[in-house]
Amino acid sequence: MLFAIGIYGLLVKKNALRLLFAVEIMINAANLNFVAFNQYLWNNAVGQTFVLFSIALAAAEAAVVLAIILVAFRLRRGIDVSELKSLEG
Amino acid sequence: MADIVFLAMMVITVGGAILALEASEVVYAAVALAGSLFGVAALFFLLNAPFVGAFQIIVYVGAVAVLILFTVMLVGQEHLIKEVSFSLGKLAGALTAVAIGIALIAAFAASRLAEISEPLGTATYLQIGQLISTQFAPALQVMALVLAASVVGALTLAKIEGEEDKT
Structure with a gap:
């Protein structure tokens, strides 16, 4: 079971094309590992509590990223990351 | 029974994740991502x-x-x-992903995790609540601040731009 979760982590970090999606999936893989290891190795609730915080943080991160994407789209008429050269110093 | 459910959820989760990154239309990708997240939730239940x-x-x-x-x-x-259409970047990404995967599997194989088959026990709602309100109370407050700040920041980002659009 844990091995399959490890494979899940492997498959998940496959492609960084859609950056936000990839980040969300990676966060979820990490959360899953938190709960699984907590369940199998330690008999307490710290892992689950940690995942609650992690999910809340991920939600905040998603909100900010989506706002940035909207602003970038309005400014530049496109959300191709490689075209956002004006951010370079 | 649980194994079948677990396998199905793994297929949904991993397939949704791959589809979310590879689907041609972004809307489909978003729906696939939602499916993948739902699969993760089901795995939590399991x-x-x-x-x-x-x-x-x-x-x-x-x-x-x-x-x-x-x-x-x-x-x-x-x-x-x-x-990203150029194949070199895609190849490099795939190679990196495979390398990370091999590293993860190697780390797993080197450990003794495979010998563990039975969960030690499950956390109860009571334990979670106690932890949140005692040990993690400062973290909870910081989390509230972060959430508030992120929401305000997101609103500000969207709002300033909206006013500029009107003028």
Whole structure:
């Protein structure tokens, strides 16, 4: 079971094309590992509590990223990351 | 029985994750991502963590997925979102992913995790609540501040731009 979760982590970090999606999936893989290891190795609730915080943080991160994407789209008429050269110093 | 459910959920989760990154239309990708997140929630339930699973459904499938869908629809125009077409970058990404995967599997094989088959026990709602309100109380307050700041920041980002659009 844990091995399959490890494979899940492997498959998940496959492609960084859609950056936000990839980040969300990676966060979820990490959360899953938190709960699984907590369940199998330690008999307490710290892992689950940690995942609650992690999910809340991920939600905040998603909100900010989506706002940035909207602003970038309005400014530049496109959300191709490689075209956002004006951010370079 | 649980194995079948677990396998199905793994297929949904991993397949949704791959589809979310590889689907041709971004809307489909967003829906696939929602499916993948739902699969993760189901895995939480299977891991005897129903509280986290419910939280995952509420926050991710309920809020974040809808948010992403709305953004995708607002941004619209799929043709504007160019995929990285040059194959060198794609190859490098795939190679990196495979390397990370091999490293993860090697780390797993080197450890003695495979010998563990039975969960030690499940956390109860009471334990989670006690932890949140005692040991993690400062973290909870910081988390509230972070959430408030991120929401205000997101609103500010969207609002300033909206006013400029009107002028």
